[in-house]
Amino acid sequence: MELLYASCVGLLVACGVFLILRARTFPVVLGLTMLSYAVNLFLFASGRLTLNKAAVLGYSSDYADPLPQALVLTAIVIGFAMTAFVVILAIRGRSDLGNDHVNGIVPEKKGKA
Amino acid sequence: MIQHLTSLPVLLPMLAGVILLMPPCGKNVDIRRKVSVIMSLVTFAVCVSLLLHVDQTGIQVYAIGNWQAPFGIVLVADQLSALLVSLTALLCFVCSLYSCAGDDEKGSFFHPLLHFLVMGVNGAFLTGDAFNLFVFFEILLIASYALLMHGGDKHNTRASLQYVILNLVGSSVFLIALGILYGVLGTLNMADMAYKITFLQGDDVYLAKIGGLLLLVVFALKGALLPLHLWLPNTYATALPVVAALFAIMTKVGVYSMMRVYTLVFGDQAGELSHMAQEWLWWLALATIIMGGIGVLASQDLRKLSANLVVVSVGTLVALVAVQSVNSSAAAIYYLVHSTLVSAALFLIADLIGKQRGKVGDRITAGRPVSQPMLLGIFFAIAAITVIGMPPLSGFIGKVWILKSTLESSHTYWFWGVYLLVSLAALVSVSKAGSTVFWHHTGKADTHSAENVHPAQIVAVLVLITCAPLMVIFAGSLTDYALSAANSLHDFSSMTNAVLKGAK
Numbered sequence: 001m002e003l004l005y006a007s008c009v010g011l012l013v014a015c016g017v018f019l020i021l022r023a024r025t026f027p028v029v030l031g032l033t034m035l036s037y038a039v040n041l042f043l044f045a046s047g048r049l050t051l052n053k054a055a056v057l058g059y060s061s062d063y064a065d066p067l068p069q070a071l072v073l074t075a076i077v078i079g080f081a082m083t084a085f086v087v088i089l090a091i092r093g094r095s096d097l098g099n100d101h102v103n104g105i106v107p108e109k110k111g112k113a
Numbered sequence: 114m115i116q117h118l119t120s121l122p123v124l125l126p127m128l129a130g131v132i133l134l135m136p137p138c139g140k141n142v143d144i145r146r147k148v149s150v151i152m153s154l155v156t157f158a159v160c161v162s163l164l165l166h167v168d169q170t171g172i173q174v175y176a177i178g179n180w181q182a183p184f185g186i187v188l189v190a191d192q193l194s195a196l197l198v199s200l201t202a203l204l205c206f207v208c209s210l211y212s213c214a215g216d217d218e219k220g221s222f223f224h225p226l227l228h229f230l231v232m233g234v235n236g237a238f239l240t241g242d243a244f245n246l247f248v249f250f251e252i253l254l255i256a257s258y259a260l261l262m263h264g265g266d267k268h269n270t271r272a273s274l275q276y277v278i279l280n281l282v283g284s285s286v287f288l289i290a291l292g293i294l295y296g297v298l299g300t301l302n303m304a305d306m307a308y309k310i311t312f313l314q315g316d317d318v319y320l321a322k323i324g325g326l327l328l329l330v331v332f333a334l335k336g337a338l339l340p341l342h343l344w345l346p347n348t349y350a351t352a353l354p355v356v357a358a359l360f361a362i363m364t365k366v367g368v369y370s371m372m373r374v375y376t377l378v379f380g381d382q383a384g385e386l387s388h389m390a391q392e393w394l395w396w397l398a399l400a401t402i403i404m405g406g407i408g409v410l411a412s413q414d415l416r417k418l419s420a421n422l423v424v425v426s427v428g429t430l431v432a433l434v435a436v437q438s439v440n441s442s443a444a445a446i447y448y449l450v451h452s453t454l455v456s457a458a459l460f461l462i463a464d465l466i467g468k469q470r471g472k473v474g475d476r477i478t479a480g481r482p483v484s485q486p487m488l489l490g491i492f493f494a495i496a497a498i499t500v501i502g503m504p505p506l507s508g509f510i511g512k513v514w515i516l517k518s519t520l521e522s523s524h525t526y527w528f529w530g531v532y533l534l535v536s537l538a539a540l541v542s543v544s545k546a547g548s549t550v551f552w553h554h555t556g557k558a559d560t561h562s563a564e565n566v567h568p569a570q571i572v573a574v575l576v577l578i579t580c581a582p583l584m585v586i587f588a589g590s591l592t593d594y595a596l597s598a599a600n601s602l603h604d605f606s607s608m609t610n611a612v613l614k615g616a617k
């Protein structure tokens with residue numbers, strides 16, 4: 001389970017980083033979203049992966065760590081708000097700058113006819 | 114009441130922000146301005162009383178909801194954070210006053226956002242919990258995103274888009290770092306982390322090291338340390354100057370977090386992990402100073418110049434943090450207050466100059482003379498002398514103390530050489546800027562259409578620049594305060610005892 005979980009997180013981070021480096025706002029926003037998914041999963045794992053354990057003290061002798069769940073919840077809410085903001089900003093950038101490149105200028109394509 | 118004092122620097126700005134959104138402040142500009150200025154004054158008064166209280170009675174710990182540490186979230190006010198909170202509140206007052214001259218009506222919600230930003234900054238200074246630090250970072254960031262767009266144009270959109278994306282990536286890295294540290298240490302309370310890190314063994318040590326260094330990346334991004342500083346000059350130069358002045362405190366949040374994390378959590382007691390970031394910080398800080406110096410020499414307008422001076426000051430501060438001695442931390446505290454005030458003043462003065470020079474704006478070229486050369490000239494001269502570090506103003510004391518405190522470090526002469534050269538560069542380019550702007554004219558001053566400086570703006574700038582001589586006159590008590598703040602910063606056991614009383 002750990003291996004699957006870790007490779008999931010790793011794959012998401014890799015995709016996220018790749019997309020963020022695309023330098024167009026839409027892929028960048030997608031990349032940021034993927035990165036934040038990866039982060040949420042990662043935070044979950046910081047409380048150790050367990051099966052069939054109560055999240056509340058007193059209901060069973062061994063319990064899952066409840067704190068990472070609270071952390072993930074906070075991270076999701078914040079991440080959601082930030083994504084909403086960056087989407088709006090990207091649209092504004094598209095209309096202000098006339099293109100969707102993060103530098104505001106589309107670089108000339110080299111080496112293509 | 115007095116036990117809730119620690120929470121008020123966070124709660125009052127939030128209250129102010131909410132009040133400012135509701136009627137009658139929402140519609141009426143005059144009332145909104147008055148309420149904003151009054152609330153910022155109240156916050157400042159509360160912060161100063163917290164500072165006095167902490168100075169008399171020692172570290173204050175406020176358990177939110179009375180959930181005791183390490184399970185609940187605590188706010189911790191020691192001398193350093195109380196000082197920084199007061200500084201932030203002062204800056205908030207100055208900026209809200211300055212914006213009353215008209216800058217606040219260039220977009221919506223300037224005043225509420227200002228107070229929300231201050232709430233985030235104060236929270237970041239006061240919190241004793243690493244995850245809470247993240248939350249307050251996000252609060253100050255979302256307010257800063259909106260403020261950055263305030264009254265903006267095309268260039269502004271581009272700069273803020275890059276700033277936002279960069280900071281979102283930074284937030285992800287922050288969370289990953291926190292996840293690693295929580296996984297290893299099982300706690301996020303900073304004092305408890307510092308205590309638990311002493312018991313780490315085996316592979317956990319390396320994991321904690323990875324977490325700690327990832328945190329360094331985040332703080333370096335917020336603090337604009339090389340190579341993550343490239344966002345700063347553009348962002349600060351395209352933002353509205355009053356916003357840039359307020360942002361002068363934001364890089365300091367990054368520096369403060371470095372101080373906290375690398376002297377408390379990864380401090381002397383942390384065994385193999387103690388001072389792990391020191392080597393990195395030292396050389397990166399030197400490189401930042403050099404880059405800032407080059408930027409200062411190359412700046413084409415006053416705001417870019419001020420922004421690059423901010424980069425230099427960040428480099429200096431981080432170098433002091435990297436030395437990790439009580440004396441250097443004390444020098445850093447003094448310099449931090451000085452550099453925040455003077456960079457804010459420079460941004461505001463650049464704005465005043467730019468507004469009176471018509472099309473030329475604040476570019477450093479010959480143009481129309483300003484219509485109030487006496488007033489602005491004196492303002493600029495005082496701010497310039499302070500920022501360069503010439504006697505008799507506060508920059509000089511800060512500089513001497515910095516040079517003296519780095520004597521203990523192993524690579525002192527590198528630092529001295531670089532720092533003094535960059536100071537020379539600052540001297541040259543600030544004086545060139547001043548003489549070009551004030552003495553090289555083409556055409557005549559436009560006394561009719563150019564607006565005179567608004568009284569509120571004069572008061573705001575005066576407050577900032579009178580701090581420079583005040584910091585010299587009261588240098589004795591200030592240095593004592595900085596020394597005792599630095600002592601308590603380095604005193605690992607008193608901090609953990611205060612926060613974790615009864616929990617161990």
